[in-house]
Amino acid sequence: MVLKKKTRLRFIRYLGKHFRDDKTTLHIYSRDMAELPPLTKIMFQSTPDAVILPKTVEDIQRIYQLANETNVPITLRSGGTAGFGGAISYKKGIVVDGKGIESEIFVEPLEQSVTSGPSMIFSDMQRILKLQGFSLCAFPSSYYSATIGGWISHGGYGVGSSQYGGALDQILALDVVLPNGEMKTYTEKEDISLFVGSNGTLGMITNIKLKIKFDIPLKQWGCTFDSPTELMQGLKELSDLNTFSVWFFDPSHVMQFNDSFGFALPYRYVAIVSKEISYEEEESEFHSSFNQAIRKAGGQILDKRYISNIWDFRFKTFSMLKNYEDFLVSEVILPIETSAKYVQKLKARFNKDLHVEGEMISDSHYSLLLFIPLKERISSLKRTILYLRLMGATLKGLKCGGYPYSTGMWFASYYHKIYGKEQFKRYREFKKSVDVNNIGNPGKVVSPKLRIFPIISMKTAIKLVSRLL
Numbered sequence: 001m002v003l004k005k006k007t008r009l010r011f012i013r014y015l016g017k018h019f020r021d022d023k024t025t026l027h028i029y030s031r032d033m034a035e036l037p038p039l040t041k042i043m044f045q046s047t048p049d050a051v052i053l054p055k056t057v058e059d060i061q062r063i064y065q066l067a068n069e070t071n072v073p074i075t076l077r078s079g080g081t082a083g084f085g086g087a088i089s090y091k092k093g094i095v096v097d098g099k100g101i102e103s104e105i106f107v108e109p110l111e112q113s114v115t116s117g118p119s120m121i122f123s124d125m126q127r128i129l130k131l132q133g134f135s136l137c138a139f140p141s142s143y144y145s146a147t148i149g150g151w152i153s154h155g156g157y158g159v160g161s162s163q164y165g166g167a168l169d170q171i172l173a174l175d176v177v178l179p180n181g182e183m184k185t186y187t188e189k190e191d192i193s194l195f196v197g198s199n200g201t202l203g204m205i206t207n208i209k210l211k212i213k214f215d216i217p218l219k220q221w222g223c224t225f226d227s228p229t230e231l232m233q234g235l236k237e238l239s240d241l242n243t244f245s246v247w248f249f250d251p252s253h254v255m256q257f258n259d260s261f262g263f264a265l266p267y268r269y270v271a272i273v274s275k276e277i278s279y280e281e282e283e284s285e286f287h288s289s290f291n292q293a294i295r296k297a298g299g300q301i302l303d304k305r306y307i308s309n310i311w312d313f314r315f316k317t318f319s320m321l322k323n324y325e326d327f328l329v330s331e332v333i334l335p336i337e338t339s340a341k342y343v344q345k346l347k348a349r350f351n352k353d354l355h356v357e358g359e360m361i362s363d364s365h366y367s368l369l370l371f372i373p374l375k376e377r378i379s380s381l382k383r384t385i386l387y388l389r390l391m392g393a394t395l396k397g398l399k400c401g402g403y404p405y406s407t408g409m410w411f412a413s414y415y416h417k418i419y420g421k422e423q424f425k426r427y428r429e430f431k432k433s434v435d436v437n438n439i440g441n442p443g444k445v446v447s448p449k450l451r452i453f454p455i456i457s458m459k460t461a462i463k464l465v466s467r468l469l
Contacts, residue, residue: 003049007070014062021050029095032080032087046088048095055102060204064181067439075441076200078150081142084408086199090443113172115209118149135215137164143315149205154406155197159245161361168196175207179435194430199444216276220311222302223294225269228343230298235336237293239363245274246360253355260320261313324373330390331369331405332397342400407445415445
């Protein structure tokens with residue numbers, strides 16, 4: 001859709017200083033973490049008609065009011081650090097960037113909670129909390145750029161989730177402007193669960209209250225494995241040790257990590273284990289349990305010298321992608337028990353072109369980031385084919401009990417696989433009640449139709465292409 005002149009003037013009249021529709025701005029907001037292949041334009045219209053950067057809750061309510069009156073789709077955006085298409089338009093309309101929303105941070109030491117706006121970047125909040133002796137419970141690997149609101153909207157798992165759970169386990173309250181313009185506060189877990197992973201389809205989060213914890217020092221241990229099978233066995237053994245983080249990567253990623261940051265990690269499957277340690281006896285006890293677990297899994301213990309200061313680089317692996325002309329990215333949640341063969345086939349399918357990096361998010365599952373770095377630019381057709389192959393490979397994780405990390409646009413229609421059929425039913429009923437015109441980020445949870453073949457859904461198209469390729 002293209003904004004009609006009268007519609008554009010109405011938005012400018014009420015939100016003039018926050019309204020932008022110059023070509024440069026629209027191009028920036030037509031992508032998220034990774035640039036979309038040009039040929040995907042035949043599938044959907046990712047370049048918006050305009051971008052609005054609201055400052056207040058009243059601005060957001062006005063946007064929804066005008067959008068409902070003019071039937072203009074609204075796509076919510078914050079950090080834009082995910083790669084699922086959740087923050088880009090499906091059929092043009094207006095992108096609303098929440099990074100400028102005015103908010104204050106309020107720490108409640110006795111309750112052990114923190115309240116802030118959705119645009120707060122994790123690293124900034126963590127710095128403020130640490131000054132008062134506290135810490136966030138979990139945070140994404142895009143720690144230096146991801147916002148809290150965006151993380152919640154995409155599902156909310158990350159570093160620390162293996163011990164403290166995901167976003168749903170940490171949110172105490174949410175303030176939300178619904179697509180009908182109503183402002184509501186939610187404190188019940190059942191209600192909050194609707195907004196976790198909803199990709200902004202149910203309204204804009206304007207305030208978030210999270211649990212926090214005491215800032216306990218982290219100590220690291222390292223180990224290596226010869227194969228995905230050994231690695232999975234290692235994760236299984238480590239699941240009993242109540243670790244804060246188990247971060248691992250494949251030999252291809254190890255090589256790039258060494259070259260970028262000056263480490264000398266062996267070219268094998270490497271895992272870095274972090275544990276909250278309060279006293280020396282606890283460290284000694286964990287050290288013994290760790291060694292026993294890794295040896296039982298067939299792995300090798302890394303000398304501490306190999307991993308000295310490695311935690312300082314935990315959240316800098318995305319910066320390695322700057323060394324490449326281009327890259328593609330996806331992410332999948334997998335069960336530890338049944339996914340070893342999937343990882344082996346994944347590596348064989350893409351060979352050394354694919355880099356993987358993982359993080360345990362519970363005793364039974366881990367998230368796996370899939371990167372395909374490109375040393376030189378390739379043709380639009382080749383890039384599109386490679387992109388669709390990666391999306392198809394992500395979906396093959398369903399066969400071993402896995403599921404995409406988030407729905408976004410690419411994996412819309414898999415919400416029920418991620419959150420269950422009963423939750424999907426609740427989502428659809430709530431969506432109908434608060435968004436009768438379906439203006440709230442359409443095409444992100446329910447699979448969109450292809451632009452030039454409207455009888456075919458995105459879900460069907462990716463399935464067909466992945467089988468052919």
